[in-house]
């Protein structure tokens with residue numbers, strides 16, 4: 001790193017500390033908005049949340065969780081029936097394949113239980129790093145990474161905490177900037193902030209608690 005890059009990195013680090021302090025005042029308990037009571041339910045809900053709002057997923061999952069209790073139930077599900085049951089969340093054919101494949105792998109490799117490591121989770125069909133981070137951080141309380149969804153992607157770039165565009169690279173940048181004990185909370189908080197205040201295409205900068213720390217602020 002040359003001198004300019006070192007100074008920019010130090011500025012980002014100092015700014016992110018202030019950002020975290022302000023966000024903690026406003027969202028001290030931010031957590032996952034997907035309704036769930038078990039690790040399996042959270043995996044299924046997170047798979048369903050791809051390209052779909054959490055609110056929509058939360059409309060679909062109560063009936064699903066009443067019908068399918070264990071991994072073994074999803075593993076033997078009729079794909080055509082499951083497709084209909086999750087249709088309103090979009091991309092339902094792929095999501096059905098993911099849920100059934102994930103559940104079969106849980107039954108075959110993990111006795112039907114959801115594993116608690118990044119390696120084992122991401123080895124499951126349909127489970128990428130984002131889903132694994134949600135499950136590890138929210139259910140198992142393990143800060144293994146930073147969830148980069150559409151809101152975290154947008155806000156970290158608006159806040160100029162990263163210049164990169166790929167979620168994997170953005171996650172690396174955030175892991176370097178944010179203290180590990182805050183990784184899970186930080187992702188959920190940016191997601192809440194992105195839904196409520198820094199709304200895509202119409203950010204409410206005038207009422208944003210970060211407006212003095214945000215290079216993209218319009219006020």
Ligand code: SF4
Pocket residue numbers: 155158159197198199203204205206208209210211212214215216217218
């Ligand atoms: S100041 Fe505006 S652009 Fe920056 S985070 Fe807040 S709402 Fe988003």
